[in-house]
Amino acid sequence: MRAKTITEEELCTFVADLVAAGTRVTAPVRAAEGKVDYRAITRFEEAAIGAELPRRSLKEFFLPPTEPLFSWRQGKGDVTVKPVSVSFPPHVVLGARPCDAAAVEILDRVMGWDYRDELWFGRREATTIVSVACPGIDGSCFCTATGRGPDSTRGSDLMMTPVDGGYFVEAVTPKGEAFVRTHAARFADVADPGTTVAAEAFRARARSRVAENLTLSLPALRSWLGSSFDHELWRTIALRCHGCGACASVCPTCHCFDIVDEPDGVRAGTRRRNWDTCQTARFTVHASGHNPRTDQNARFRQRVMHKFSIYPDRFGEVLCTGCGRCARACPGGMDLPEVLKTIAALAGADGPREAAV
Amino acid sequence: MKELQELARTLLSSGTVGVVIGWEEGPRGARPAFITDAADSSRLIFDHRCTHNLATYLSPRRPHMARLGKAAIVVKGCDARAVAGLLRETQVKREDVVIIGVRCGGVAADPAGAKPLTAETVAERCPGCTAREPHLADHVVGEAQPEPPGAPTRDARIAELDAMSAPKRWAFWQAEFARCIRCNACREVCPMCFCERCVGDKTEPQWLESSPHPRGNFAWHVTRALHQAGRCVDCGECQRACPADIPLGLLNRKIAGIVADRFDYRATDDPTVPAPIGAFSMSDRQEFIL
Numbered sequence: 256m257r258a259k260t261i262t263e264e265e266l267c268t269f270v271a272d273l274v275a276a277g278t279r280v281t282a283p284v285r286a287a288e289g290k291v292d293y294r295a296i297t298r299f300e301e302a303a304i305g306a307e308l309p310r311r312s313l314k315e316f317f318l319p320p321t322e323p324l325f326s327w328r329q330g331k332g333d334v335t336v337k338p339v340s341v342s343f344p345p346h347v348v349l350g351a352r353p354c355d356a357a358a359v360e361i362l363d364r365v366m367g368w369d370y371r372d373e374l375w376f377g378r379r380e381a382t383t384i385v386s387v388a389c390p391g392i393d394g395s396c397f398c399t400a401t402g403r404g405p406d407s408t409r410g411s412d413l414m415m416t417p418v419d420g421g422y423f424v425e426a427v428t429p430k431g432e433a434f435v436r437t438h439a440a441r442f443a444d445v446a447d448p449g450t451t452v453a454a455e456a457f458r459a460r461a462r463s464r465v466a467e468n469l470t471l472s473l474p475a476l477r478s479w480l481g482s483s484f485d486h487e488l489w490r491t492i493a494l495r496c497h498g499c500g501a502c503a504s505v506c507p508t509c510h511c512f513d514i515v516d517e518p519d520g521v522r523a524g525t526r527r528r529n530w531d532t533c534q535t536a537r538f539t540v541h542a543s544g545h546n547p548r549t550d551q552n553a554r555f556r557q558r559v560m561h562k563f564s565i566y567p568d569r570f571g572e573v574l575c576t577g578c579g580r581c582a583r584a585c586p587g588g589m590d591l592p593e594v595l596k597t598i599a600a601l602a603g604a605d606g607p608r609e610a611a612v
Numbered sequence: 613m614k615e616l617q618e619l620a621r622t623l624l625s626s627g628t629v630g631v632v633i634g635w636e637e638g639p640r641g642a643r644p645a646f647i648t649d650a651a652d653s654s655r656l657i658f659d660h661r662c663t664h665n666l667a668t669y670l671s672p673r674r675p676h677m678a679r680l681g682k683a684a685i686v687v688k689g690c691d692a693r694a695v696a697g698l699l700r701e702t703q704v705k706r707e708d709v710v711i712i713g714v715r716c717g718g719v720a721a722d723p724a725g726a727k728p729l730t731a732e733t734v735a736e737r738c739p740g741c742t743a744r745e746p747h748l749a750d751h752v753v754g755e756a757q758p759e760p761p762g763a764p765t766r767d768a769r770i771a772e773l774d775a776m777s778a779p780k781r782w783a784f785w786q787a788e789f790a791r792c793i794r795c796n797a798c799r800e801v802c803p804m805c806f807c808e809r810c811v812g813d814k815t816e817p818q819w820l821e822s823s824p825h826p827r828g829n830f831a832w833h834v835t836r837a838l839h840q841a842g843r844c845v846d847c848g849e850c851q852r853a854c855p856a857d858i859p860l861g862l863l864n865r866k867i868a869g870i871v872a873d874r875f876d877y878r879a880t881d882d883p884t885v886p887a888p889i890g891a892f893s894m895s896d897r898q899e900f901i902l
Contacts, residue, residue: 288857494676499796529823530824536673588643
């Protein structure tokens, strides 16, 4: 499909019409406390596209912080189980950051691996993700080092790049193409070849800006991690880490959850799943009281290992999109890009101990 | 700064301590530093971005810290109240810690901010601070600093909340707590949340629902605030750590006001002053019983 353009004015009527037709539209919005969040909008004018990175990523629209899995009621001699609905109304995310869109697709791997998570995929199928190419936020961005980039189309159905007066629009997936076809009147053909050039220039500038922050050899990193579980680096890596898990809650790819049963009065209850994080001591404590991850150093090692060794071993790509939120949110000043830089230097100095895969 | 670095070097090279807990320059502004080698003492800094209350690293539930040996800790006057809290509640022995007090002129709300300290950038708790001169200290370094910029705002915000009708105030906190995702950052950074096993983590029985829904969030925040009554040292770390920017400091400050009113107790850096939760006085008001 050929690239299109759309104006800001058109987006205003488009969003209003989508909402009127029953589509849920989510976009970055400036909240009362001054920060930006992805939230439901009814008018395009509410959206803060191109402002700072939203506090949390898009993952909560597919894996909410808490959600019921089913509820039950105990009767006389039997139990009635009431499942939750796994069908969802149409949803458009407008103005997703490419790092957040990529994360959702990366998570499709684990969510559909040994069990196809109906809630995750129910929401995925109902959602069209329209990303906007990012100019790069600050020195904590490292998307290019994770194999993605500020203009990466991974996970996006449509990619928009800001140009004068509107956006340069490219369909990425068949779902994105269908979206453009369904709403063909909203989009215009690219009239001026200068628009294409301007869009590419915007993206090239963003890529080089972010690439200045960090470059990594992911295979070398993975290889070093695979053979360095007992490396001395881990003994003091997380002294300043509080084990609070703020990093995981803002992370677009951290997806661990806990399952709890909560009573709804007597003889009835709801089973829910809630976000969880390997950064807390409680995450691995056994019923006996023994905790195989003895301290915060071991817990932080797990976070790095899962993202850059375990997940690529199983699913072929790193579990990180380089959004930098963990570094920005950390109250103790832990900095994942800095840690990766340290490991990259060790991996380079020591050389890969196993053949890079 | 030189004075602080020299002191750290002496403490480490003489073997007096195994680690000096202070601040250093990080990739995103000032951050906690753990100096174990005297040669690294020159990394230590102190300026208006040193917002973090480092006393939380003395908590006994951090075994990886204990392995570094006896600690020297750099504290602002306000942070010293947390060290006093840990001493008062017998979590730390006085002889096991060397306290280095620094004179403070107020700190920024965001330690990553490179901006100068102004009424806009200063941490909420700083304007009007009366704890800037450290008393609970083995060493005090630095010159006297000017008053923090800005005027106190929190008590006015609390008065605004108090003036609301109960349903309106309920709606205010419901809206704030609605953003909570129960990451527990508020608890983990808190120097006074040192329980080996928090009531919020207990499952048999489960006192508090762990789900981030209105019932669970309300139960968690109110329980934590009550467990901090007369114990909170007003360092503001819970609010700074919160990834959802919930104004937890307001809740703690409100309760501190009630404790001050009823028990004439205010957070102090004097560890010999008993906290009201651990003290009984015949003059305690008990009209609510009858």
